[in-house]
Amino acid sequence: MSEQVLVDTAERIRTISFNRPDKKNALTRAMYSAAAEAIEDGDRDPAVRVIILTGEGGIFTAGNDIVDFMEQPPAMDGNEVSPVQHFMQALLNAKKPVIAAVDGLAIGIGVTLLMHCDLVYCSDRSSFKTPFVDLALAPEYGSSQTMPRAFGHVVAAELLLLGATWSAERAAQTGLVGAVTTPDALMETVRNAARILAAKAPDALAKAKALMRRAPGPLTDRIALEGRQFAAQLRSPEFAEAAAAFMERRAPDFDKLG
Template structure:
């Protein structure tokens, strides 16, 4: 297994590799270093016979608040081998052949939601909330979510989340099919680990094949992910994102009339 970075904890027990976004003082906002470490861990797990299931969760009272805005405004680490860590992470979850389970505690914002669309089972604590405020930040959806979210919850609900940045609570998330189940916060990890343990005990070849069948053709998803990434990268260079980032730092609402 690869060594965890400071803000990504790794634990392997009974065939379950638990990856915990561990930056609670920042609501587990993801940095390039965290993306890189998570990508390395997931990729390494593919060839590790001791890993049967991968479980994603967050430390403290948040799953993840999404991308660290300062990091994406230019403070991130340099890409390795010419590929940004975030791209490596998205490809890692896209092509992961082993079951991915998410235990969503508290906030799930931006990529904290879109990565769930690549998980095979998602459980939410009752205090969990889901929000994809890309347009609010002058950005666009990523992780192939512009394809996968409408498929999962319908175009109208997806547009409310994408275009309006509407926040969805845990009970609604279960009702519209964004998560498998909502449970009391105190039972979240127990529930997710029980599902992971059940999967770890099943025939790995059958699990792998069933996951592949359920996901369908990956080429379309990968193409959408690449297309989104290009637009997302271009938007990072716009005055719209600059205003959104400045407004975030100044703790005010962005004024996009300045850049219209």
């Protein structure tokens, strides 16, 4: 892994940290590749249950390193997979829960990627900005769909058209982040959430995430799909352990299921 992307795995939680604070954690091709590999490896590893994305030095990320980006801009034509595409595909394809811990600046793709995380927490000194139109660029990686769907068109336009900077308070108000903490409390808040997720039935958790991430369709189709998966889980070793733990008044132990 690149020294500018730190990877730590403990308590079934993989923490991936952008580590270039002298450059506001601006992301280079090497950093994208390292982070993508860390996500994919964690998603394959049965010892990892949850993935955390964060940044070192009181900064999440200032987005793309412009010099590095301009040296080899991603083609986005489907003929090759650039490092940034590799990273976003790894995030999009992750079956395990991904939590973002935002402290300080989150700019450009640093905001876009949050829409593809499952939980987002930030410190009260965080700020969020997507200056795509300001740079004569278009929105990226589904943000023109995910943000209007999440916030409503006129609120999403504050970010995508006006290029407004959102405070932590505004981010929580709109639903971009789930909770705001002090900087000192951020990582422990995030790790507590990760520990709760890591203790849950991993297959059931993956199925619930996949259902939530599934493209909208007729409600009757979704109910039918949920019903099939619910019935399958009733026959699973995970449910047998959860039911036994409930009857025995103990915490379930899904690790023993392998």
